[in-house]
Amino acid sequence: MHFTSEQRLDGGILEREFTLGEIPGTLWTPGSAGSSGAAPAPLILMAHNNGLPKGQSRLVARARHTAANGYAVATIDAAGCGDRPRSAADEQARADLRRAMRAGEPVDEIFESLVGPLVEKAVPDWQTTLDALLSLPEIGGSVGYSGWTALGIRLAVVEPRIAAAGFFAGGYVPHAQREEARQVTIPLLFLLQWDDEGNPRQRALDLFDAFGSKQKTLHANLGGHTGTPWFETEDGGRFHDRHLK
Incomplete structure (x- = not known):
């Protein structure tokens, strides 16, 4: 893992860009991480939907x-995501999807x-990144996941180090x-936009x-795809506190 840039944010948060082979990523660590006597910070892997870039606002x-709540947080542009190269098949599928959505045609097969x-290619990149992150002295303990459902399901099934999602x-x-989804048994918080x-x-x-978890919670809010209320971020923090700290 090679860090290419860093900046201090409000509250002492350290934001660092890194590369890991062909994988570009960003790591945020709390101000206390790495300080003398400070315990390693638990880690949360954060992934955006369907290959959008790691820098999405x-x-x-x-x-x-x-x-700021005491976690190390990492995100990457996995294969085919963000600015990383896409196959001709991926580009064709995206073009077909745009055309079908404009025309109001069924899109399930295209999706x-x-x-x-994307899921198949992304999982190995995330596992490689997780290996590298857990080798850093300022990161340790439990690992959580937050974000893209399709990728998260696969990671929760194949990656035993993830304790909550x-x-x-x-x-x-x-x-x-x-x-x-039936094989997912870790504690789960599922956010649904009703519209x-x-x-x-x-x-x-x-x-x-379908999820096999014995501890699973669904939060449903009115609104469209990008309308998830900010308080769900705070509730998500409390969820991870219960299971990772």
Whole structure:
């Protein structure tokens, strides 16, 4: 892991850009992390929906807020995400999706061809990043996840180091991850926007029902895809406090 830049933010939060091979990422650590006598900070992996960039403003705001509450927070541009190269098939699927949405045509098959491969390619990058992050002396203890549901389901199934997860219900979840939801047993917070234009409500409710977790909570709020209230970030912090600290 090679750190390429750093800056101190309000409250002493250290924001560092890094590269790990071809993987670009950002790490936020609380002001106390790395100080003499300070315990290592628990880590939260934070991923945005369907390959949007790690620098997306809503994600950055959540990450900085979470770091201010004592967590190390990391996000990356996994393969096919952000500014990383995309395959011709990915580009075609995105073009087909834009065309179908403009025309009001069914998009499930197109989403499947786009999101499924993104999940498959992203998981190894996140596991490689997790290995590197947990080798840093200022990070240790439990690991949480927050963000993109489709990726989070796969990580929760294959990565035993993740102890709790918060999922945003918006965004298409491929059939493979809908089946894998039954294998998710860690504590879970599931956020649903009741009027999400891109995420059929009943499909999200069925997915919540499928999760195998004995501790799972659903928060539903009125509004569209990007309308998740800020207080859910604060509730998400309390959720992670219960299970990671």
